Amino acid sequence: MSTPTRKHTALPKAQILVEALPWLTRHHGKTVVVKFGGNAMVDDGLKAAFAQDVVFLRHAGLRPVVVHGGGPQISAQLERLGIASEFKAGLRVTTPEAMDVVRMVLAGQVQRELVGLLNRHGPLAVGLTGEDAHTMSAGKRYAQVDGERVDIGRVGEITAIDTGAIEALLDDGRIPVVSSVARSSDDGHVYNVNADTAAAALAAALNAETLMVLTDVEGLYADWPHSDEVISRLTASELEALLPELSSGMVPKMEGCLHAVRNGVGTARVIDGRVQHSILLEIFTDEGIGTMVVPDGQGDTR
Numbered sequence: 215m216s217t218p219t220r221k222h223t224a225l226p227k228a229q230i231l232v233e234a235l236p237w238l239t240r241h242h243g244k245t246v247v248v249k250f251g252g253n254a255m256v257d258d259g260l261k262a263a264f265a266q267d268v269v270f271l272r273h274a275g276l277r278p279v280v281v282h283g284g285g286p287q288i289s290a291q292l293e294r295l296g297i298a299s300e301f302k303a304g305l306r307v308t309t310p311e312a313m314d315v316v317r318m319v320l321a322g323q324v325q326r327e328l329v330g331l332l333n334r335h336g337p338l339a340v341g342l343t344g345e346d347a348h349t350m351s352a353g354k355r356y357a358q359v360d361g362e363r364v365d366i367g368r369v370g371e372i373t374a375i376d377t378g379a380i381e382a383l384l385d386d387g388r389i390p391v392v393s394s395v396a397r398s399s400d401d402g403h404v405y406n407v408n409a410d411t412a413a414a415a416l417a418a419a420l421n422a423e424t425l426m427v428l429t430d431v432e433g434l435y436a437d438w439p440h441s442d443e444v445i446s447r448l449t450a451s452e453l454e455a456l457l458p459e460l461s462s463g464m465v466p467k468m469e470g471c472l473h474a475v476r477n478g479v480g481t482a483r484v485i486d487g488r489v490q491h492s493i494l495l496e497i498f499t500d501e502g503i504g505t506m507v508v509p510d511g512q513g514d515t516r
């Protein structure tokens with residue numbers, strides 16, 4: 215007597231799984247770089263759901279790579295230590311003293327926490343920074359403020375990427391978790407790299423199918439802060455035309471998306487990290503959320 219009822223109640227679940235089938239087929243074996251930002255990273259529930267989603271991707275046959283930020287966590291630690299912190303053109307002015315804190319917080323705190331959350335689901339995640347196995351090399355980056363070149367200390371511009379260690383981990387079924395600290399290609403020290411920039415450069419170097427940037431807004435707003443209309447899809451050229459109008463937090467994100475799709479990445483997406491399971495919604499359902507950037511000359515791929 216109870217069997218028909220059980221079948222009936224399970225039906226919507228089967229429907230959901232079946233809806234994911236074309237996406238599972240499309241994304242199988244593909245590399246997805248997911249950037250988890252500091253502001254979407256401050257809530258424990260969101261962090262746990264993020265880890266579940268990434269492990270789900272891995273078990274669904276994708277090759278996820280996590281690149282993480284930690285701006286709010288770095289600012290909090292600098293404040294605790296009484297070290298002043300300021301941003302110029304969206305980049306943290308990084309003294310050698312602040313660089314030690316950046317490295318300690320990203321590699322020793324934020325990365326460790328993400329690795330721990332992912333590894334609750336099995337022996338999957340391995341943390342590294344751009345310093346490991348020459349994964350990311352950088353030279354000194356200057357900021358442009360009102361047309362002037364400004365020295366912002368130990369902030370790096372990526373000069374080379376070696377994907378060997380990440381590829382080896384992926385081939386071994388692991389989930390690499392990368393902190394945005396780079397080795398210096400010139401003076402033997404390390405550089406602080408914006409995490410959006412690092413994620414985009416890694417996505418391009420890995421020939422990833424997708425770059426997914428989680429943040430604390432719904433996506434790219436057409437007329438921020440005056441309206442909450444989200445641009446759901448735009449081409450590389452359309453994005454390039456919009457770049458001069460964007461303000462600080464969105465600049466490295468959208469520059470990164472542009473760099474990615476101009477260098478072989480299939481799509482770059484900015485999605486709302488405040489929504490639990492936003493990664494699964496974006497990858498496996500008909501209702502993609504957020505903003506998707508596609509290379510020029512592409513039809514709607516959603």
Ligand SMILES: Nc1ncnc2c1ncn2[C@@H]1O[C@H](COP(=O)(O)OP(=O)(O)O)[C@@H](O)[C@H]1O
Binds near residue numbers: 254285429433437464
């Ligand atoms: N056009 C825009 N659309 C959406 N957000 C924008 C836009 N321009 C500026 N922003 C700002 O960018 C912020 C996201 O950047 P940021 O704070 O660096 O995020 P994260 O910590 O996730 O890296 C948003 O919270 C918003 O305040």
Ligand SMILES: CC(=O)N[C@@H](CCC(=O)OP(=O)(O)O)C(=O)O
Binds near residue numbers: 282408
């Ligand atoms: C040069 C620079 O600004 N580096 C960033 C690195 C962390 C980061 O980018 O974190 P979010 O993604 O959370 O913003 C910083 O020091 O805050």
